[in-house]
Amino acid sequence: MYKLEVYPEKCHGCGNCVVSCPVNARDPNTYGGKGPEDESIVILRVINGVVNIINGDLCGGCGACVESCPVGAIKLVIK
Numbered sequence: 082m083y084k085l086e087v088y089p090e091k092c093h094g095c096g097n098c099v100v101s102c103p104v105n106a107r108d109p110n111t112y113g114g115k116g117p118e119d120e121s122i123v124i125l126r127v128i129n130g131v132v133n134i135i136n137g138d139l140c141g142g143c144g145a146c147v148e149s150c151p152v153g154a155i156k157l158v159i160k
């Protein structure tokens with residue numbers, strides 16, 4: 082099992098991770114890096130210019146968000 086970790090001090094709020102996440106993408110309202118409107122299905126969301134983990138338990142550990150981040154602000158760690 083993997084656990085998501087974010088490093089807000091590195092994040093510049095581009096939203097790449099939000100739109101690359103296949104779980105977030107189930108909601109067609111995923112756009113502009115904000116993530117789904119429905120908070121019950123969103124894993125990552127940019128709030129005030131910084132990435133936040135909303136529902137980390139939904140993460141399947143695919144790594145798309147990690148790969149999409151240009152500054153290394155997300156990691157998957159083994160729990």
Ligand code: SF4
Pocket residue numbers: 085101102103104105124125139140141142143144145146147157
């Ligand atoms: S590892 Fe995959 S499922 Fe988990 S938040 Fe990142 S993109 Fe989404």
Ligand code: SF4
Pocket residue numbers: 091092093094095096097098099127131132149150151152153154155
């Ligand atoms: S964590 Fe990385 S990809 Fe996600 S919004 Fe921040 S800088 Fe962009």
